[in-house]
Amino acid sequence: xxxxxxxxxxxxxxxxxxxxxxxxxxxxxxxxxxxxxxxxxxxxxxxxxxxxxxxxxxxxxxxxxxxxxxxxxxxxxxxxxxxxxxxxxxxxxxxxxxxxxxxxxxxxxxxxxxxxxxxxxxxxxxxxxxxxxxxxxxxxxxxxxxxxxxxxxxxxxxxxx
Amino acid sequence: xxxxxxxxxxxxxxxxxxxxxxxxxxxxxxxxxxxxxxxxxxxxxxxxxxxxxxxxxxxxxxxxxxxxxxxxxxxxxxxxxxxxxxxxxxxxxxxxxxxxxxxxxxxxxxxxxxxxxxxxxxxxxxxxxxxxxxxxxxxxxxxxxxxxxxxxxxxxxxxxx
Numbered sequence: 001x002x003x004x005x006x007x008x009x010x011x012x013x014x015x016x017x018x019x020x021x022x023x024x025x026x027x028x029x030x031x032x033x034x035x036x037x038x039x040x041x042x043x044x045x046x047x048x049x050x051x052x053x054x055x056x057x058x059x060x061x062x063x064x065x066x067x068x069x070x071x072x073x074x075x076x077x078x079x080x081x082x083x084x085x086x087x088x089x090x091x092x093x094x095x096x097x098x099x100x101x102x103x104x105x106x107x108x109x110x111x112x113x114x115x116x117x118x119x120x121x122x123x124x125x126x127x128x129x130x131x132x133x134x135x136x137x138x139x140x141x142x143x144x145x146x147x148x149x150x151x152x153x154x155x156x157x158x159x160x161x
Numbered sequence: 162x163x164x165x166x167x168x169x170x171x172x173x174x175x176x177x178x179x180x181x182x183x184x185x186x187x188x189x190x191x192x193x194x195x196x197x198x199x200x201x202x203x204x205x206x207x208x209x210x211x212x213x214x215x216x217x218x219x220x221x222x223x224x225x226x227x228x229x230x231x232x233x234x235x236x237x238x239x240x241x242x243x244x245x246x247x248x249x250x251x252x253x254x255x256x257x258x259x260x261x262x263x264x265x266x267x268x269x270x271x272x273x274x275x276x277x278x279x280x281x282x283x284x285x286x287x288x289x290x291x292x293x294x295x296x297x298x299x300x301x302x303x304x305x306x307x308x309x310x311x312x313x314x315x316x317x318x319x320x321x322x
Binding site for chain 1: 166171174177178179180181183184185186187188189199203206207209210212213214215216217218219220221222223226227234244245248249251252253257258259260261262263264266269270275305307308309310311312313314315316
């Protein structure tokens with residue numbers, strides 16, 4: 001990212017080289033050992049307390065959304081699926097409220113397409129996906145297109161700031 | 162369940178899914194909260210990394226705060242017998258955060274390859290989608306990009322352990 005682009009982004013304006021090294025370098029590979037922050041700090045030329053304090057600050061200013069292990073939801077035994085609906089524009093807000101009322105709906109986005117509502121279902125069991133989709137269909141009167149992943153090629157995003 | 166997680170693993174998942182503590186010995190802190198031996202907590206976390214239950218441990222940048230505000234879900238109709246090769250190559254592009262094979266719903270939804278593309282704005286996303294199109298080449302039987310227009314719900318994925 002260029003300096004000009006960086007300075008136009010509030011969350012990045014106050015970051016120094018160490019912050020950027022943490023954001024760029026710690027997107028995976030945080031060590032599992034007794035004193036992992038000290039181990040990371042040794043590579044960056046600072047002590048472990050400084051690394052932990054920087055991460056705490058980056059979380060507080062919103063440059064990071066989380067820090068810790070990223071779990072693979074399906075491997076934990078639950079169900080997970082992307083679902084789409086084609087919602088008539090006049091009914092959109094009603095349907096959004098009905099869909100969002102289901103605790104199994106983890107996130108829900110409006111998108112600019114005939115398939116205009118896209119949400120992720122997360123259920124305790126794999127069978128819960130079909131059951132919940134059926135309940136959403138009955139509540140809304142609209143078809144739910146369930147699009148579970150058949151194969152995963154890549155998940156993750158490498159950001160350079 | 163694909164991988165055998167026992168009750169202790171599940172307690173560790175529940176204790177860490179929101180993040181690791183920002184203290185000098187974070188795995189010791191988790192162990193103390195759960196009444197476990199710190200070495201055992203580390204051994205179990207290492208095992209979950211090896212088996213893929215944990216994708217990785219580290220920081221997750223808030224891409225929106227970092228200026229990546231044009232996120233487009235690119236969707237592609239490619240021949241099923243080439244999806245594995247193409248999915249891997251598209252997933253290797255550094256601006257693609259998620260790349261999946263998902264089911265079609267013919268005739269309304271012909272797309273079987275999904276690649277989430279990130280950029281600073283929609284124009285940058287469109288330019289990157291053009292790069293994806295180059296990778297897919299003559300296997301591209303049609304594609305579209307769905308931009309999100311509104312977040313209707315965002316609770317974060319609560320893992321069930």
